[in-house]
Amino acid sequence: MLRALALRPPWPYVGEVVRSLLGILLSVLVALELGSAAGAIAAGLSGAIAGAVALQDSRRGRLPLIVSASAGMALAAFVGQLTAVHPALYGVTVVLWCLVTGMVWAISANAGLVAASSSILLVTVPAADAGPREALTAALLALLGGLSQAVLVAAWPRQRWRGQRRVLTDAYGWLATGARRLAVDPDSILDPTPLIELRETATLTEHQARRRPPAHRGLYGLPERIAMTLNALRPHTDTPHLRAVLLATGDALQAISGSDSDTARTDAELALQHLTDASAALRGNVAAVVGRLREQVTEAVAVHFGDSDLLSATQAARTTIAAQWYGNSPILRHAVRLAGAVGAGTLIMAVAGVQNAYWIAVTVLLVLRPETAHTYTRCVARVAGTATGVVAASAVAAFLHPGPAVAAMLAVVFVAVAYAVVGLSYVPLAVALAAALTCLIDVSGAVDATTVSQRLVAIIVGGGLAVASHVILPDRSLVRLRQRAGELLKAEIDYAATVIRAFVHPLGHADETLAAVWERANRARSAFEATSGSARADAPEVRRWLMAYRAALNAVTGACATLEDQAHTAQPHTLDPRFVVAVDDYVDALRGEAPRPGRPWSLDARHLAEADQQLRDAATLLGKQDTAQRVLLAETETITRHLLTVADLARR
Secondary structure, eight states: OGGGGGOOOOGGGHHHHHHHHHHHHHHHHHHHHTTOHHHHHHHHHHHHHHHHHHTOOOSSOHHHHHHHHHHHHHHHHHHHHHHTTSHHHHHHHHHHHHHHHHHGGGTOHHHHHHHHHHHHHHHHSOOTTOOHHHHHHHHHHHHHHHHHHHHHHHHSOOOOOHHHHHHHHHHHHHHHHHHHHHHHOTTOOOOOTTHHHHHHHHHOOHHHHHHSOHHHHTTTHHHHHHHHHHHHTGGGTTSTTHHHHHHHHHHHHHHHHTTTSTTHHHHHHHHHHHHHHHHTTOOSHHHHHHHHHHHHHHHHHHHHHOOOOHHHHHHHHHHHHHTTOSTTOHHHHHHHHHHHHHHHHHHHHHHHOOTTTTHHHHHHHHHOOSOOSSHHHHHHHHHHHHHHHHHHHHHHHHHHOOOHHHHHHHHHHHHHHHHHHTTTOHHHHHHHHHHHHHHHHGGGSOOOHHHHHHHHHHHHHHHHHHHHHHHHSOOOHHHHHHHHHHHHHHHHHHHHHHHHHTTTSOOTTHHHHHHHHHHHHHHHHHHHHHHHHHSOOOSHHHHHHHHHHHHHHHHHHHHHHHHHHHHTTOOGGGSOHHHHHHHHHHHHHHHOSOOOTTSOOOOOHHHHHHHHHHHHHGGGGOOTTOHHHHHHHHHHHHHHHHHHHHHHHHTO
16 A cells, blocks of 8 residues: 555556455455454555556566565564564564565665555554464465555456567567677668657657656667667777677577567677677777777667566675665665654553554654655654545444445545555555555454544544654765765756757657646755755865765756756747757666665766757758857757766765
8 A cells, every 4th residue: 555655646547446455345355254354454554555567567577566565564564463462572563574574675765665555464463363374364464455456457457568579579689680680781871760659659748758667668769779879880990809898789689679589698799798798808999988888788788688586686686785784875774763752652652551552663664765865844744644544434434334344445435546646645545545544454453533533532642652763863965965865856957858858759748748847847946955054064075075966966057047048939830850869868877776774875977078069960960040059059069968976976
């Protein structure tokens, strides 16, 4: 359920959302039929999490992710029920579990939300008189609730974007032919015009392109970057070993275009090995270009075939988590805050002996995030949203006294509302999630006015613990400053990307759109300056970094202001499509990947430099009438230069 926080609005996938909701309802009804109220809660919550995971776009298959999430939820239900009869052991288990789940945020926001949901299951399902049999029953029902989503995904698969995949494989086949031709004919040129069909097919709408994760959004840009790099090798075709590089590149790209073959992946990996061996013998400028080509072809193979090695993925996740075990890590501090606050809530629950006291721990899990920006404001807002959702759902249950099946249906309705509002704000989302969780819990018994008041008091206490944990263990000032710097960089780049796109695509409601992105950038700048004013900048290197960072971003802002003044004079309909492609690739390179928890946002300097060079090469496609676009070229050169400076500062 919490997993929905990381999803974009699902309206293009209405059928999949309905499939997910159907799986939740069936899981709860089956568990109720078996006579297990705790199992119904476990099955419903596990089904909701697995259903949200099923909506995730991922290079790795969805089924392994669903199975992994289901197994984690089942383990939480089993451990919670098994240890509930021993309060001291149960308290220690909850603290350790929350410490581990807090560290999972290092992998990604999605993984962190799934882990937080398992913690909610750990604190809501247990009963004081439960035994091994009840624990096993709850675990099996939680596992079946999650796996039901896997069955529905297999029976009701997502509609494939077949047209995009077909054009994509055709593009790689065209590139393979071009690379082989270049190996024998140095005078040949790869004209990227045929790749324009790929962009037009793969992009669909700007909204849908933004919904896709970076691995999918960049599918149409990667072949164009490979074509650009191959053209950059034309002056060096007489270099020894370069012919072997080009032939190996052609073999790898041909394997991608023939991915229906059983041996395609093996052929691609063998060609990559040949490419690596041939490039090792090169030196000088050509070695740098070939290195870029090798990285691009490797990326194309990885994106196209995906990463199906779960063992490697697990090892990479453990390495990522282990890298956060140091004192200043915001992820480690979040994990300690989470474990401490939930542990305190569990202790209060044991001492108070009130039936609904588990809402203290649930509230902490709902509102705490590894955030460094507007921490207290967001905590309080989530607490208010949680209280509103719980009170509203509890009040409805207290007055209407719905049966278990009706309560389950109400929970599903609120999950649907959560999907509908996920892109609006975290406050209405908190309301919907809390209401759904309340209805799901209420399948186990009657609700009266006393229950409502108990839950409200527990939420207030849980919210107080969440805020207090940030007061007691805040993030380091310099860590917060780096985080604010990353947020400011992302906001400035979003502003720049919006302005730049206006030169090649008509911008609907241009004034309102530009004003909105500028306002976000302005708020991010205010937060950065407030943090830099409160942080200790005694060290000379910190002061120098602040001065250089401000100067670079001020230059980017100035260039964007110049572009905004010229944007209304642009005439996109007169442009060569190849120039539009180059600008779109530049915008994609600017936007980069989504921010990751606990890490300052940064841009991909290599991709940006490549896209900038491609944009320079496309300048020859402009006509005399394209004066606004010539201003664009001059200002994007300034933006690139200063953003590369910012990227260099971030590595220090």
